[in-house]
Amino acid sequence: MNKKQLQSEQTKKRIVDAARALFVQKGYKATSIEDIVAATGSSKGNIYYHFKSKEGLFLTLLEDWDREWDVQWSQKEAQYTSVAEKLYGMTDHLVRDDMNHPLTKASDEFFNSDEISPEGEERIAQLVENHLQFFRKLISQGIENQEFKSENVEHVAITLESLFLGLSQMARKLTLDEALALYQSAIGVFLHGMVKKSA
Amino acid sequence: MNKKQLQSEQTKKRIVDAARALFVQKGYKATSIEDIVAATGSSKGNIYYHFKSKEGLFLTLLEDWDREWDVQWSQKEAQYTSVAEKLYGMTDHLVRDDMNHPLTKASDEFFNSDEISPEGEERIAQLVENHLQFFRKLISQGIENQEFKSENVEHVAITLESLFLGLSQMARKLTLDEALALYQSAIGVFLHGMVKKSA
DNA sequence: AAACATACTGAACGTTCATTCTGTATCTTA
Protein backbone atom coordinates (compact mmCIF):
# COMPACT_ATOMS: atom_id res chain seq x y z
CA MET A 1 0.00 0.00 0.00
CA ASN A 2 1.51 3.31 -1.04
CA LYS A 3 1.53 6.52 0.88
CA LYS A 4 -1.55 7.89 -0.78
CA GLN A 5 -3.72 4.90 -0.04
CA LEU A 6 -2.57 4.90 3.54
CA GLN A 7 -3.35 8.57 3.93
CA SER A 8 -6.73 7.94 2.38
CA GLU A 9 -7.56 5.16 4.77
CA GLN A 10 -6.56 7.25 7.72
CA THR A 11 -8.81 10.12 6.75
CA LYS A 12 -11.62 7.70 6.13
CA LYS A 13 -11.11 6.32 9.62
CA ARG A 14 -11.01 9.84 11.06
CA ILE A 15 -14.34 10.56 9.43
CA VAL A 16 -15.87 7.32 10.62
CA ASP A 17 -14.73 7.82 14.19
CA ALA A 18 -15.86 11.40 14.39
CA ALA A 19 -19.19 10.60 12.79
CA ARG A 20 -19.80 7.72 15.18
CA ALA A 21 -19.12 9.90 18.19
CA LEU A 22 -21.40 12.62 16.90
CA PHE A 23 -24.25 10.34 15.94
CA VAL A 24 -24.04 8.75 19.36
CA GLN A 25 -24.12 12.12 21.09
CA LYS A 26 -26.63 14.03 19.05
CA GLY A 27 -28.58 11.49 17.03
CA TYR A 28 -28.81 11.12 13.28
CA LYS A 29 -30.69 14.14 12.08
CA ALA A 30 -29.16 16.54 14.54
CA THR A 31 -25.68 15.63 13.36
CA SER A 32 -24.95 17.72 10.32
CA ILE A 33 -22.22 17.17 7.77
CA GLU A 34 -20.98 20.53 8.98
CA ASP A 35 -20.53 19.02 12.45
CA ILE A 36 -18.47 16.20 11.03
CA VAL A 37 -16.41 18.68 9.06
CA ALA A 38 -15.74 20.64 12.24
CA ALA A 39 -14.78 17.49 14.13
CA THR A 40 -12.44 16.08 11.51
CA GLY A 41 -10.85 19.12 9.95
CA SER A 42 -11.66 17.48 6.65
CA SER A 43 -13.79 19.34 4.15
CA LYS A 44 -17.34 18.68 3.06
CA GLY A 45 -16.25 17.70 -0.38
CA ASN A 46 -13.83 15.22 1.02
CA ILE A 47 -16.48 13.51 3.05
CA TYR A 48 -18.54 13.15 -0.08
CA TYR A 49 -15.48 11.86 -1.83
CA HIS A 50 -15.20 9.02 0.65
CA PHE A 51 -18.89 8.39 1.28
CA LYS A 52 -21.81 8.49 -1.06
CA SER A 53 -24.11 10.34 1.33
CA LYS A 54 -24.87 11.00 4.95
CA GLU A 55 -27.17 8.03 4.89
CA GLY A 56 -24.47 5.84 3.37
CA LEU A 57 -22.01 6.91 6.00
CA PHE A 58 -24.43 6.11 8.77
CA LEU A 59 -25.33 2.73 7.37
CA THR A 60 -21.65 1.87 7.09
CA LEU A 61 -21.33 2.64 10.77
CA LEU A 62 -24.24 0.40 11.67
CA GLU A 63 -22.93 -2.46 9.59
CA ASP A 64 -19.48 -2.17 11.13
CA TRP A 65 -21.01 -2.10 14.55
CA ASP A 66 -23.05 -5.24 14.00
CA ARG A 67 -20.03 -7.02 12.58
CA GLU A 68 -17.90 -6.13 15.58
CA TRP A 69 -20.66 -7.17 17.90
CA ASP A 70 -20.88 -10.57 16.26
CA VAL A 71 -17.16 -11.09 16.62
CA GLN A 72 -17.19 -10.15 20.29
CA TRP A 73 -20.18 -12.33 20.97
CA SER A 74 -18.80 -15.39 19.28
CA GLN A 75 -15.83 -15.12 21.60
CA LYS A 76 -18.08 -15.09 24.62
CA GLU A 77 -20.63 -17.59 23.43
CA ALA A 78 -18.55 -20.67 24.20
CA GLN A 79 -18.63 -20.02 27.93
CA TYR A 80 -22.37 -20.64 28.12
CA THR A 81 -23.92 -24.09 27.93
CA SER A 82 -27.70 -23.87 27.88
CA VAL A 83 -29.54 -21.61 25.50
CA ALA A 84 -31.17 -19.87 28.45
CA GLU A 85 -27.74 -18.98 29.79
CA LYS A 86 -26.75 -17.78 26.37
CA LEU A 87 -29.73 -15.50 26.26
CA TYR A 88 -28.92 -13.99 29.62
CA GLY A 89 -25.29 -13.63 28.67
CA MET A 90 -26.11 -12.10 25.34
CA THR A 91 -28.47 -9.65 26.96
CA ASP A 92 -25.85 -8.61 29.44
CA HIS A 93 -23.34 -8.13 26.68
CA LEU A 94 -25.85 -6.24 24.59
CA VAL A 95 -26.90 -3.85 27.33
CA ARG A 96 -23.35 -3.05 28.33
CA ASP A 97 -22.47 -2.51 24.69
CA ASP A 98 -25.56 -0.44 23.93
CA MET A 99 -24.88 1.81 26.85
CA ASN A 100 -21.35 2.53 25.82
CA HIS A 101 -21.36 2.59 22.04
CA PRO A 102 -24.98 3.30 21.54
CA LEU A 103 -25.77 4.06 18.00
CA THR A 104 -29.01 2.69 19.34
CA LYS A 105 -30.79 5.98 19.72
CA ALA A 106 -29.58 7.24 16.38
CA SER A 107 -30.49 4.04 14.61
CA ASP A 108 -33.98 3.93 16.08
CA GLU A 109 -34.38 7.47 14.90
CA PHE A 110 -33.01 6.56 11.51
CA PHE A 111 -35.18 3.46 11.08
CA ASN A 112 -38.24 5.45 11.90
CA SER A 113 -37.34 8.44 9.80
CA ASP A 114 -38.92 8.89 6.42
CA GLU A 115 -36.04 10.02 4.33
CA ILE A 116 -34.53 6.68 3.50
CA SER A 117 -33.50 5.83 0.00
CA PRO A 118 -34.44 2.50 -1.58
CA GLU A 119 -30.83 1.41 -1.25
CA GLY A 120 -30.96 2.37 2.41
CA GLU A 121 -34.11 0.33 2.92
CA GLU A 122 -32.30 -2.60 1.39
CA ARG A 123 -29.35 -2.30 3.72
CA ILE A 124 -31.60 -1.92 6.75
CA ALA A 125 -33.59 -4.97 5.75
CA GLN A 126 -30.31 -6.85 5.59
CA LEU A 127 -29.36 -5.73 9.09
CA VAL A 128 -32.70 -6.81 10.48
CA GLU A 129 -32.42 -10.08 8.61
CA ASN A 130 -29.06 -10.70 10.26
CA HIS A 131 -30.56 -10.16 13.67
CA LEU A 132 -33.43 -12.50 12.92
CA GLN A 133 -31.00 -15.07 11.59
CA PHE A 134 -29.12 -14.86 14.85
CA PHE A 135 -32.27 -15.37 16.90
CA ARG A 136 -33.61 -18.13 14.68
CA LYS A 137 -30.43 -20.05 15.22
CA LEU A 138 -30.56 -19.59 18.96
CA ILE A 139 -34.18 -20.63 19.19
CA SER A 140 -33.78 -23.64 16.94
CA GLN A 141 -30.90 -24.70 19.12
CA GLY A 142 -33.13 -24.43 22.18
CA ILE A 143 -35.78 -26.54 20.54
CA GLU A 144 -33.34 -29.23 19.43
CA ASN A 145 -31.95 -29.27 22.95
CA GLN A 146 -35.41 -30.05 24.28
CA GLU A 147 -34.89 -26.92 26.29
CA PHE A 148 -37.56 -24.93 24.47
CA LYS A 149 -41.05 -25.76 23.37
CA SER A 150 -41.46 -26.40 19.70
CA GLU A 151 -43.03 -23.08 18.71
CA ASN A 152 -43.06 -21.31 15.37
CA VAL A 153 -39.41 -20.29 15.13
CA GLU A 154 -40.01 -17.33 12.86
CA HIS A 155 -42.62 -15.81 15.13
CA VAL A 156 -40.52 -16.28 18.22
CA ALA A 157 -37.49 -14.76 16.51
CA ILE A 158 -39.48 -11.68 15.53
CA THR A 159 -40.89 -11.55 19.04
CA LEU A 160 -37.40 -11.51 20.51
CA GLU A 161 -36.19 -8.88 18.08
CA SER A 162 -39.27 -6.79 18.85
CA LEU A 163 -38.69 -7.14 22.54
CA PHE A 164 -35.12 -5.93 22.29
CA LEU A 165 -36.08 -3.16 19.92
CA GLY A 166 -38.77 -1.95 22.29
CA LEU A 167 -36.62 -2.32 25.37
CA SER A 168 -33.85 -0.24 23.86
CA GLN A 169 -36.30 2.59 23.39
CA MET A 170 -37.86 2.28 26.80
CA ALA A 171 -34.54 1.99 28.59
CA ARG A 172 -33.13 5.28 27.38
CA LYS A 173 -33.52 7.23 30.54
CA LEU A 174 -32.43 4.39 32.79
CA THR A 175 -29.05 3.88 34.37
CA LEU A 176 -26.95 0.90 33.39
CA ASP A 177 -27.98 -1.03 36.47
CA GLU A 178 -31.65 -0.32 36.03
CA ALA A 179 -31.43 -1.30 32.39
CA LEU A 180 -29.66 -4.53 33.25
CA ALA A 181 -32.32 -5.42 35.78
CA LEU A 182 -35.10 -4.62 33.34
CA TYR A 183 -33.58 -6.64 30.52
CA GLN A 184 -32.88 -9.65 32.71
CA SER A 185 -36.41 -9.51 34.01
CA ALA A 186 -37.74 -9.36 30.47
CA ILE A 187 -35.69 -12.38 29.47
CA GLY A 188 -37.06 -14.19 32.49
CA VAL A 189 -40.57 -13.54 31.24
CA PHE A 190 -39.58 -14.62 27.75
CA LEU A 191 -38.22 -17.89 29.10
CA HIS A 192 -40.79 -18.78 31.73
CA GLY A 193 -43.84 -16.69 31.01
CA MET A 194 -46.16 -15.02 33.44
CA VAL A 195 -48.74 -17.73 33.90
CA LYS A 196 -48.35 -19.66 37.11
CA LYS A 197 -48.56 -23.28 36.06
CA SER A 198 -47.44 -23.70 32.52
CA ALA A 199 -48.70 -26.72 30.57
CA MET B 1 -73.05 27.84 21.54
CA ASN B 2 -73.29 30.58 18.95
CA LYS B 3 -72.70 30.37 15.24
CA LYS B 4 -69.09 31.46 15.44
CA GLN B 5 -68.06 28.92 18.04
CA LEU B 6 -69.77 26.22 16.06
CA GLN B 7 -68.03 27.24 12.87
CA SER B 8 -64.76 27.32 14.76
CA GLU B 9 -65.21 23.85 16.14
CA GLN B 10 -66.02 22.52 12.73
CA THR B 11 -62.89 23.93 11.14
CA LYS B 12 -60.86 22.62 14.01
CA LYS B 13 -62.33 19.21 13.39
CA ARG B 14 -61.64 19.52 9.66
CA ILE B 15 -58.02 20.26 10.44
CA VAL B 16 -57.72 17.40 12.90
CA ASP B 17 -59.28 14.91 10.52
CA ALA B 18 -57.18 15.94 7.56
CA ALA B 19 -54.02 16.00 9.62
CA ARG B 20 -54.69 12.54 11.02
CA ALA B 21 -55.22 11.11 7.55
CA LEU B 22 -52.05 12.72 6.26
CA PHE B 23 -49.87 11.72 9.20
CA VAL B 24 -51.14 8.19 8.83
CA GLN B 25 -50.38 8.13 5.13
CA LYS B 26 -47.09 9.95 4.97
CA GLY B 27 -45.66 9.99 8.47
CA TYR B 28 -44.92 12.96 10.68
CA LYS B 29 -42.03 14.74 9.04
CA ALA B 30 -43.19 14.13 5.52
CA THR B 31 -46.52 15.77 6.24
CA SER B 32 -46.09 19.49 5.81
CA ILE B 33 -48.38 22.22 7.03
CA GLU B 34 -48.79 22.99 3.35
CA ASP B 35 -50.23 19.51 2.85
CA ILE B 36 -52.74 20.10 5.59
CA VAL B 37 -53.61 23.45 4.08
CA ALA B 38 -54.21 21.77 0.73
CA ALA B 39 -56.35 19.08 2.30
CA THR B 40 -58.52 21.39 4.36
CA GLY B 41 -58.86 24.50 2.28
CA SER B 42 -57.99 26.37 5.43
CA SER B 43 -55.03 28.69 5.45
CA LYS B 44 -51.71 28.34 7.22
CA GLY B 45 -52.49 31.21 9.49
CA ASN B 46 -55.73 29.62 10.48
CA ILE B 47 -54.06 26.38 11.42
CA TYR B 48 -51.68 28.30 13.63
CA TYR B 49 -54.64 30.15 15.03
CA HIS B 50 -56.16 26.87 16.19
CA PHE B 51 -52.99 24.99 17.08
CA LYS B 52 -49.81 26.15 18.69
CA SER B 53 -47.49 24.25 16.37
CA LYS B 54 -47.21 21.20 14.17
CA GLU B 55 -45.92 19.29 17.16
CA GLY B 56 -48.84 20.45 19.27
CA LEU B 57 -51.30 19.40 16.61
CA PHE B 58 -49.74 15.97 16.37
CA LEU B 59 -49.66 15.43 20.11
CA THR B 60 -53.32 16.41 20.31
CA LEU B 61 -54.04 13.71 17.77
CA LEU B 62 -52.15 11.10 19.77
CA GLU B 63 -53.86 12.04 22.98
CA ASP B 64 -57.29 11.90 21.36
CA TRP B 65 -56.44 8.57 19.86
CA ASP B 66 -55.40 7.06 23.17
CA ARG B 67 -58.50 8.41 24.85
CA GLU B 68 -60.77 6.92 22.21
CA TRP B 69 -58.94 3.65 22.42
CA ASP B 70 -59.47 3.49 26.17
CA VAL B 71 -63.18 4.11 25.76
CA GLN B 72 -63.53 1.41 23.14
CA TRP B 73 -61.51 -1.02 25.18
CA SER B 74 -63.43 -0.50 28.37
CA GLN B 75 -66.56 -1.44 26.44
CA LYS B 76 -64.97 -4.68 25.31
CA GLU B 77 -63.15 -5.51 28.49
CA ALA B 78 -66.18 -6.88 30.31
CA GLN B 79 -66.58 -9.79 27.93
CA TYR B 80 -63.30 -11.36 29.03
CA THR B 81 -62.89 -13.17 32.31
CA SER B 82 -59.27 -14.19 32.84
CA VAL B 83 -56.42 -11.74 32.44
CA ALA B 84 -54.91 -14.00 29.80
CA GLU B 85 -58.07 -13.70 27.76
CA LYS B 86 -58.03 -9.97 28.27
CA LEU B 87 -54.52 -9.82 26.93
CA TYR B 88 -55.43 -11.76 23.82
CA GLY B 89 -58.54 -9.68 23.33
CA MET B 90 -56.70 -6.45 23.86
CA THR B 91 -54.04 -7.47 21.41
CA ASP B 92 -56.61 -8.31 18.80
CA HIS B 93 -58.31 -5.00 19.33
CA LEU B 94 -55.01 -3.19 19.22
CA VAL B 95 -53.80 -4.79 16.02
CA ARG B 96 -57.04 -4.19 14.18
CA ASP B 97 -57.04 -0.62 15.39
CA ASP B 98 -53.41 -0.03 14.60
CA MET B 99 -53.84 -1.29 11.11
CA ASN B 100 -56.74 1.00 10.35
CA HIS B 101 -56.01 4.20 12.23
CA PRO B 102 -52.32 3.77 12.55
CA LEU B 103 -50.71 6.84 13.83
CA THR B 104 -48.35 4.13 14.90
CA LYS B 105 -45.75 4.71 12.24
CA ALA B 106 -45.90 8.46 12.60
CA SER B 107 -45.70 8.30 16.35
CA ASP B 108 -42.72 5.95 16.35
CA GLU B 109 -41.08 8.37 13.99
CA PHE B 110 -42.03 11.27 16.19
CA PHE B 111 -40.88 9.64 19.43
CA ASN B 112 -37.55 8.87 17.89
CA SER B 113 -37.10 12.21 16.23
CA ASP B 114 -34.88 14.82 17.75
CA GLU B 115 -36.90 17.95 17.31
CA ILE B 116 -39.15 17.66 20.31
CA SER B 117 -39.77 20.59 22.58
CA PRO B 118 -39.61 20.21 26.35
CA GLU B 119 -43.37 20.53 26.47
CA GLY B 120 -43.62 17.81 23.86
CA GLU B 121 -41.38 15.54 25.92
CA GLU B 122 -43.68 16.09 28.84
CA ARG B 123 -46.77 15.15 26.92
CA ILE B 124 -45.09 12.06 25.49
CA ALA B 125 -43.98 10.98 28.93
CA GLN B 126 -47.58 11.29 30.02
CA LEU B 127 -48.76 9.11 27.16
CA VAL B 128 -46.21 6.44 28.00
CA GLU B 129 -47.14 6.68 31.65
CA ASN B 130 -50.77 6.05 30.74
CA HIS B 131 -49.81 2.93 28.84
CA LEU B 132 -47.73 1.68 31.73
CA GLN B 133 -50.52 2.43 34.13
CA PHE B 134 -52.82 0.34 31.98
CA PHE B 135 -50.41 -2.58 31.96
CA ARG B 136 -49.60 -2.32 35.65
CA LYS B 137 -53.27 -2.63 36.43
CA LEU B 138 -53.68 -5.63 34.19
CA ILE B 139 -50.66 -7.40 35.61
CA SER B 140 -51.54 -6.68 39.21
CA GLN B 141 -54.95 -8.09 38.52
CA GLY B 142 -53.35 -11.26 37.16
CA ILE B 143 -51.22 -11.60 40.23
CA GLU B 144 -54.11 -11.09 42.63
CA ASN B 145 -56.06 -13.66 40.64
CA GLN B 146 -53.33 -16.18 41.27
CA GLU B 147 -53.21 -16.34 37.49
CA PHE B 148 -49.78 -14.77 37.22
CA LYS B 149 -46.57 -15.28 39.09
CA SER B 150 -45.72 -12.58 41.55
CA GLU B 151 -43.06 -10.77 39.53
CA ASN B 152 -41.87 -7.18 39.69
CA VAL B 153 -44.94 -5.42 38.30
CA GLU B 154 -43.05 -2.40 37.03
CA HIS B 155 -40.55 -4.48 35.08
CA VAL B 156 -43.22 -6.63 33.55
CA ALA B 157 -45.27 -3.60 32.58
CA ILE B 158 -42.30 -2.06 30.82
CA THR B 159 -41.57 -5.40 29.21
CA LEU B 160 -45.08 -5.55 27.81
CA GLU B 161 -44.98 -1.98 26.58
CA SER B 162 -41.60 -2.68 24.99
CA LEU B 163 -42.91 -5.78 23.33
CA PHE B 164 -45.84 -3.94 21.79
CA LEU B 165 -43.65 -1.02 20.80
CA GLY B 166 -41.20 -3.33 19.06
CA LEU B 167 -43.88 -5.44 17.45
CA SER B 168 -45.57 -2.41 15.96
CA GLN B 169 -42.32 -1.52 14.25
CA MET B 170 -41.57 -5.03 13.07
CA ALA B 171 -45.08 -5.65 11.82
CA ARG B 172 -45.18 -2.78 9.39
CA LYS B 173 -44.78 -4.71 6.22
CA LEU B 174 -47.07 -7.53 7.31
CA THR B 175 -50.68 -8.06 6.33
CA LEU B 176 -53.37 -7.85 8.97
CA ASP B 177 -53.57 -11.63 9.24
CA GLU B 178 -49.84 -12.07 9.53
CA ALA B 179 -49.69 -9.35 12.14
CA LEU B 180 -52.48 -10.93 14.14
CA ALA B 181 -50.74 -14.28 14.10
CA LEU B 182 -47.46 -12.72 15.16
CA TYR B 183 -48.99 -10.74 18.00
CA GLN B 184 -50.95 -13.70 19.30
CA SER B 185 -47.84 -15.82 19.20
CA ALA B 186 -45.93 -13.16 21.08
CA ILE B 187 -48.58 -12.99 23.76
CA GLY B 188 -48.39 -16.76 24.03
CA VAL B 189 -44.70 -16.50 24.76
CA PHE B 190 -45.32 -13.71 27.22
CA LEU B 191 -47.85 -15.85 29.05
CA HIS B 192 -46.20 -19.24 28.97
CA GLY B 193 -42.57 -18.68 28.13
CA MET B 194 -40.33 -20.71 25.92
CA VAL B 195 -38.84 -23.09 28.45
CA LYS B 196 -40.39 -26.53 28.39
CA LYS B 197 -41.10 -27.28 32.01
CA SER B 198 -41.70 -24.16 33.94
CA ALA B 199 -41.11 -24.16 37.69
C1' DA C 1 9.61 15.93 -15.80
C1' DA C 2 5.37 15.52 -17.99
C1' DA C 3 1.06 13.29 -17.87
C1' DC C 4 -2.13 11.29 -14.96
C1' DA C 5 -4.86 9.81 -11.07
C1' DT C 6 -6.22 10.41 -6.56
C1' DA C 7 -7.33 13.20 -2.59
C1' DC C 8 -9.08 17.25 -1.06
C1' DT C 9 -11.16 22.28 -0.69
C1' DG C 10 -15.02 25.32 0.28
C1' DA C 11 -18.15 28.46 -1.75
C1' DA C 12 -22.53 28.22 -3.90
C1' DC C 13 -26.82 26.00 -4.80
C1' DG C 14 -31.32 24.53 -4.26
C1' DT C 15 -34.92 23.00 -1.66
C1' DT C 16 -37.78 22.32 2.13
C1' DC C 17 -40.60 24.08 5.91
C1' DA C 18 -42.37 25.75 10.18
C1' DT C 19 -43.61 29.94 11.85
C1' DT C 20 -44.83 34.90 11.90
C1' DC C 21 -47.11 39.01 10.63
C1' DT C 22 -50.05 42.28 8.64
C1' DG C 23 -54.32 42.77 7.12
C1' DT C 24 -59.33 41.55 6.30
C1' DA C 25 -63.85 39.49 6.91
C1' DT C 26 -67.36 37.74 9.92
C1' DC C 27 -69.87 37.61 13.89
C1' DT C 28 -71.13 39.16 18.81
C1' DT C 29 -72.21 42.43 22.20
C1' DA C 30 -73.35 46.82 24.31
Place this chain on the structure above:
DNA sequence: TAAGATACAGAATGAACGTTCAGTATGTTT
Protein backbone atom coordinates in the same frame (compact mmCIF):
# COMPACT_ATOMS: atom_id res chain seq x y z
C1' DT D 1 -74.91 50.35 14.64
C1' DA D 2 -70.58 51.04 16.35
C1' DA D 3 -66.94 48.79 18.89
C1' DG D 4 -64.75 44.79 19.88
C1' DA D 5 -63.59 40.06 19.54
C1' DT D 6 -62.91 36.07 16.93
C1' DA D 7 -61.71 33.58 12.75
C1' DC D 8 -59.26 33.40 8.73
C1' DA D 9 -55.96 34.54 4.59
C1' DG D 10 -51.53 34.03 2.45
C1' DA D 11 -47.31 36.36 1.30
C1' DA D 12 -42.90 36.94 3.49
C1' DT D 13 -39.35 35.36 6.54
C1' DG D 14 -35.49 32.98 7.77
C1' DA D 15 -32.89 29.26 9.00
C1' DA D 16 -31.17 24.66 8.17
C1' DC D 17 -28.75 21.32 5.41
C1' DG D 18 -27.41 17.86 2.13
C1' DT D 19 -25.24 17.81 -2.11
C1' DT D 20 -22.63 19.45 -6.08
C1' DC D 21 -18.91 21.33 -8.65
C1' DA D 22 -15.11 23.81 -10.49
C1' DG D 23 -10.77 24.14 -9.09
C1' DT D 24 -6.26 22.99 -6.43
C1' DA D 25 -2.73 20.12 -4.45
C1' DT D 26 -0.32 15.92 -3.67
C1' DG D 27 1.33 11.79 -4.90
C1' DT D 28 2.16 8.06 -8.70
C1' DT D 29 3.48 6.34 -13.14
C1' DT D 30 5.83 6.41 -17.58
